[in-house]
Each structure stands twice: as structure tokens, then as C-alpha cells.
Amino acid sequence: METEKTAETSCSGDHGNQKYTENDRNTEEGAVTDNRDKMKKNITVFRGIAFVVGTVMGTGIFITPNSITQRVNAPATSIMVWLAGGLMAGIGGLVFCELGTMIPVSGAEVAYIRKIYGRQPAFVSVWLIHFLLGGMRLAIGVLGFSEYFWSLFYEDPRDVNWWLNKLVTLLVTYIIVTMVACKPTLILKSIVLFTATKFLATFVIIGAGAYYLAQGHTENIAVGFTGTNTDPKEWGDAWNGVIWSYLGWEEICCVASEIQNPQRNIPIIVLASISILTGLYLCTVISFHIVIPLKDMIDPASSAVASQFGLITMGEAGKVILALFVVVSTLGSVQCSFISNSRYIHSGAAEGLLPSCLTLVSKRFRTPIVSILYCTIITTIFTLIGGIDDLIGSASFTRFPFFVLCSVGVFVMRKTHPDLPRPYRVPLIFPALFICFGLFVFITPFLNEDWLISLVWILVLLMGVPLYYLLMENVFNLKFPKRMDSSATAVLKKLLDCE
Incomplete structure (x- = not known):
């Protein structure tokens, strides 16, 4: 077997299933084993849709409507931004459908970039997005949970003791981690339950908004586009919030190795879930704007918009009920994110881009x-040091360079691998549009006053290049990284009963 050879795909089986033919990548001191095929294939279409909806619909729709309206300053403009976000998520989902059915292994953009461009770009993507910042999305989820949880007891959740807030947040995180690691089937069933709760929460909001409208309350929504803010800096921030709220449409591709019949089911799951999400998001945001006056939506002190909505429509009881719904909703989203994030890390290691100890799978639970x-360690760090708004901006901005690479990869693969079976073929206008959109998202953070923060993230991203040559190519012939990895792998195998 050739050393550090780029993984190739081949067709095998009666149904044209593809797999990496090079599962074991030799190194000087052993082999990196691709254990992705050892995990349970327990994701059906129904569970897959619940997984995507459960991942996407968490803190976003229940927190960001305030900040987005603050940026664009008009209800109709806010609704149009949410619609545009849904359309872009749908286009991105179609792009990933072709890549996910063509390369049906867990890892999403990590696996696709590795296959299309080689090891170096794949290493940079896994280094920044998943290895370094992998806990960011999880931290946003648990911080969103804590905000709504404390709104049940405090008029302003920010009044709660800092240490108490972090303690409760981390305790909930560790309970979820235990379930994700030790009860994979139970966690999928609970995700279905929590997703049903998300639907119920949005149905309550949509129903209350419709009732409010039927009573003749049109004064808030009648503002329309009046007073729309045209400042491109503010629009950039608004886009970040909407993008974050839809982010997760790609997550089903990160668990492709656990999907039953992925070539058939990935497009069904992606298209169905994004359609459901866009419809629910639009109706929910419209209900928010029907009920909540613009002056309250743009109040910088407002963030728990669902609680605000419940207070106006149903009084104190409504505030408590909707806050409870959102607490449960965010817990479901965190569960989904822990599953997908851990699979990103596992796939990066399986591709030979991260320490081989991260490929280990529990013999008993069949989980990575x-x-x-x-992921738990990184999530703990971001939970302790990060604020929701800061994390949301960084989470959106850092993902899109790699989404653009994947979209370009559709054109590249059509040219370099025209005969590779494609159970789903996306019209090329869609990856072209998504490339333009991704570049727009990447550029807009440099238009606001916090552009230096974006520059820092670019420098962190570029650090991946010398790290690649230092760790992957081992230009200085260092021995201790491989020895440390081998030792850690041996210890963890024995300690956690892994293979």
C-alpha cells in the first residue's frame, strides 16, 4: 500500500455503493485505520430528517430574530432576509447532495475536500473548522439553552451569577455527552422527540400569531419596508445571524456512514428538511413581527424573543411555556451537534489528517x-470564555471558504471524474450561485468595525499551512509527535475498550 496516497473511490456491491478502497493509510510507525464503517447504520430517512431539523432549529430562530431586525430595522426586510437565507441553504444542500451521494462516507466537507483537492486543503479545513473551533457551535447551543433556562427565574437572564450559570450549563453538556457516547440509538430516539417539541413550539408561535392577526392587529407588520437600514455593515451582521440560523443543512453528510442506503436517502433527507425548515422559519418570523412592536424587536436589551412573544400573547404563563419549549429545543440541537461534530473529528483522523487516536471506536457502544x-473539552473552553453574539459571527464566517471549495469541487469532479457514478446530479447553476454567495459571506465581515477580528481568524486559518508541513509532511523529521500519538492510542484503546 502506498504511503500517504490520496483516497480513491470505487464502486462495489449490487447497488453501486462506493467506499474508500484505501482504508488503511500507512505511516512510518503503523497504520491509520478508517473505522467509519464500524459504526451502526441506524439513521433512517425519518431519523435523518429529525437529525437535520433538530440540528438547525435550535438557538437560531429563537434568539437571532431580534438582532437581525436590529440590523435591517424593518419587519418586511427582516422576513425577506430569512427567505433568502432559506433559499441559499437549499442551494447549498443540493450541492452537498451530489457530493454526499458520490462520496458516501462521514465527514462532509472534510472528506470531499480531501478527495477533490488532496491532503493540504483538507488538513487546513479540519484544523480550523473542526479540530480548533469544533466546540463553537456546541457552545452556542448550550449558552442559548442557559439564556432561556434562566429566563424562567429572572426578568433579565444576565442577572444570574456567572459561576452558577456556567456550572449548570456544563452539567447539562456532560449529561448529553454521556448519552451521545454510550447510548447512540437512544440519543437518536430522543432527537426525534426533541424535534417534535421544536415543531410544537413553532406551531404554538404560528398559531398565536395567526390568532393575533385575525383580531385585527396589523399595526406592527404594516410597517413593511419603511425605515429599512441600507448600511452594508449592518446587512453583513444580519446575514451572519440568518446564516447561523440555517447552518446545519450539511450535517447529514457528516454522518453518511451511519445512514441506511445513503445514495438514495441523502437527497431525500436534505430536500425535505430544508423545505420544512424554511417554511417554519418564515411563518415563525412573520408571527414574531405581527405580535412584537418594532421598537421592542430592535431594543438592544431584548434577546429571548420567544419569551417576549409569549408574554404579549399569553401573559406570564405564555412566557414560561415558550421558554420551556425553547429549553428543550436547544437541548435537542446540542445533541445533534455533538453527534455531527464528533464525526467530523473522527473523519478527519480517518483521512490521516488528525492524530490516529481520534479514529478509535468503542467496542461496546460503536461510537467514536x-x-x-x-469535542467535550473544546466545548467546555468556548462555553467558559465565549458570548453568543461573538461566537455566532465567527461560526458563520469561518465555514464558508470551505463551502465554496466544495461547490467548486462539483465542477472539478465533473471534469476529472466524469464516469464516477452520481446518484444525484445538481444543475451547475446552483453551485455557481452558492460560490458567489459564499464569497459574499466571507467578504462582508471585513466591512464592519470588527474587521480586525475577521483578520485574526484568517491568520489562524493560514497557520494550518505551516502546521501541515510540520505535522503531516514532517519536514523536520520529528519523532515525538508520532510516538505521542502511538502511546495515546495504546493507552486509550485499553482505557476505553476501543478498536
Whole structure:
């Protein structure tokens, strides 16, 4: 077997299923084993849709409507931004459908970039997005949970003791981690339950908004586009919020190795879930704007918009009920994110881009337990040091360079691998549009006053290049990284009963 050879795909089986033919990548001191095929294939179409909806519909729709309206300053403009976000998520989902059915292994953009461009770009993507910042999305989820949880007891959740807030947040995180690591089937069933709760929450909001409108309350929504803010800096921030709220449409591709019949089911799951999400988001945002006056929506002190909505429509009881719904909703989203994030890390290691100890799978639970534990550590750090708004901006901005690479990859693969079976073929206008959109999202953070923060993230991203040559190419012939990895792998295998 050739050393550090780029993984190739081949067709095998009666149904044209594809798999990496090079599962074991030799190194000087051993082999990196691709254990992705050892995990349970327990994701059906129904569970897949619940997984995507459960991942996407968490803190976003229940927190960001305030900040987005603050940026654009008009209800109709806010609704149009949400619609545009849904359309872009749908286009991105179609792009990933072709890549996900053509390369049906867990890892999403990590696996696709590795296949299309080679090891170096794939290493940079896994280094920044998943290895370094992998806990960011999880931290946003648990911080969103804490905000609504404390709104049940405090008029302003920010009044709660800092240490108490972090303690409760981390305790909930560790309970979820235990379930994700040790009860994979139970966690999928609970995701279905929590997703049903999300639907119920949005149905309550949509129903209350419709009732409010039927009573003749049109004064808030009648503002329309009046007073729309045209400042491109503010629009950039608004886009970040909407993009974050839809982010997760790609997550089903990160667990492709666990999907039953992925070539058939990935497009069904992606298209169905994005259609459901866009419809629910639009109706929910419209209901928010029907009920909540613009002056309250743009109040910088307002963030728990669902609680605000419940207070106006149903009084104190409504505030408590909707806050409870959102608490449960965010817990479901965090569960989904822990599953997908750990699979990103596991796939990066399986591709030979991260320490091989991260490929270990529990013999008993058939889960990538070492990757889950690593994600837990990073999530803990971001939970302790980060604020929701800061994390949301960074989470959106850092993902899109790699989404653009994947979209370009559709054109590249059509040219370099024209005969590779494609159970789904996306019309090329869609990856072209998504490339333009991704570049727009990447550029807009440099238009606001916090552009230096974006520059820092670019420098962190570029650090991946020398790290690649230092760690992957081992230009200085260092021995201790591989020895440390081998030792850690041996210890963790024995300690956690892994293979």
C-alpha cells in the first residue's frame, strides 16, 4: 500500500455503493485505520430528517430574530432576509447532495475536500473548522439553552451569577455527552422527540400569531419596508445571524456512514428538511413581527424573543411555556451537534489528517468515543470564555471558504471524474450561485468595525499551512509527535475498550 496516497473511490456491491478502497493509510510507525464503517447504520430517512431539523432549529430562530431586525430595522426586510437565507441553504444542500451521494462516507466537507483537492486543503479545513473551533457551535447551543433556562427565574437572564450559570450549563453538556457516547440509538430516539417539541413550539408561535392577526392587529407588520437600514455593515451582521440560523443543512453528510442506503436517502433527507425548515422559519418570523412592536424587536436589551412573544400573547404563563419549549429545543440541537461534530473529528483522523487516536471506536457502544471526549473539552473552553453574539459571527464566517471549495469541487469532479457514478446530479447553476454567495459571506465581515477580528481568524486559518508541513509532511523529521500519538492510542484503546 502506498504511503500517504490520496483516497480513491470505487464502486462495489449490487447497488453501486462506493467506499474508500484505501482504508488503511500507512505511516512510518503503523497504520491509520478508517473505522467509519464500524459504526451502526441506524439513521433512517425519518431519523435523518429529525437529525437535520433538530440540528438547525435550535438557538437560531429563537434568539437571532431580534438582532437581525436590529440590523435591517424593518419587519418586511427582516422576513425577506430569512427567505433568502432559506433559499441559499437549499442551494447549498443540493450541492452537498451530489457530493454526499458520490462520496458516501462521514465527514462532509472534510472528506470531499480531501478527495477533490488532496491532503493540504483538507488538513487546513479540519484544523480550523473542526479540530480548533469544533466546540463553537456546541457552545452556542448550550449558552442559548442557559439564556432561556434562566429566563424562567429572572426578568433579565444576565442577572444570574456567572459561576452558577456556567456550572449548570456544563452539567447539562456532560449529561448529553454521556448519552451521545454510550447510548447512540437512544440519543437518536430522543432527537426525534426533541424535534417534535421544536415543531410544537413553532406551531404554538404560528398559531398565536395567526390568532393575533385575525383580531385585527396589523399595526406592527404594516410597517413593511419603511425605515429599512441600507448600511452594508449592518446587512453583513444580519446575514451572519440568518446564516447561523440555517447552518446545519450539511450535517447529514457528516454522518453518511451511519445512514441506511445513503445514495438514495441523502437527497431525500436534505430536500425535505430544508423545505420544512424554511417554511417554519418564515411563518415563525412573520408571527414574531405581527405580535412584537418594532421598537421592542430592535431594543438592544431584548434577546429571548420567544419569551417576549409569549408574554404579549399569553401573559406570564405564555412566557414560561415558550421558554420551556425553547429549553428543550436547544437541548435537542446540542445533541445533534455533538453527534455531527464528533464525526467530523473522527473523519478527519480517518483521512490521516488528525492524530490516529481520534479514529478509535468503542467496542461496546460503536461510537467514536475519543472524538466525542475531545469535542467535550473544546466545548467546555468556548462555553467558559465565549458570548453568543461573538461566537455566532465567527461560526458563520469561518465555514464558508470551505463551502465554496466544495461547490467548486462539483465542477472539478465533473471534469476529472466524469464516469464516477452520481446518484444525484445538481444543475451547475446552483453551485455557481452558492460560490458567489459564499464569497459574499466571507467578504462582508471585513466591512464592519470588527474587521480586525475577521483578520485574526484568517491568520489562524493560514497557520494550518505551516502546521501541515510540520505535522503531516514532517519536514523536520520529528519523532515525538508520532510516538505521542502511538502511546495515546495504546493507552486509550485499553482505557476505553476501543478498536
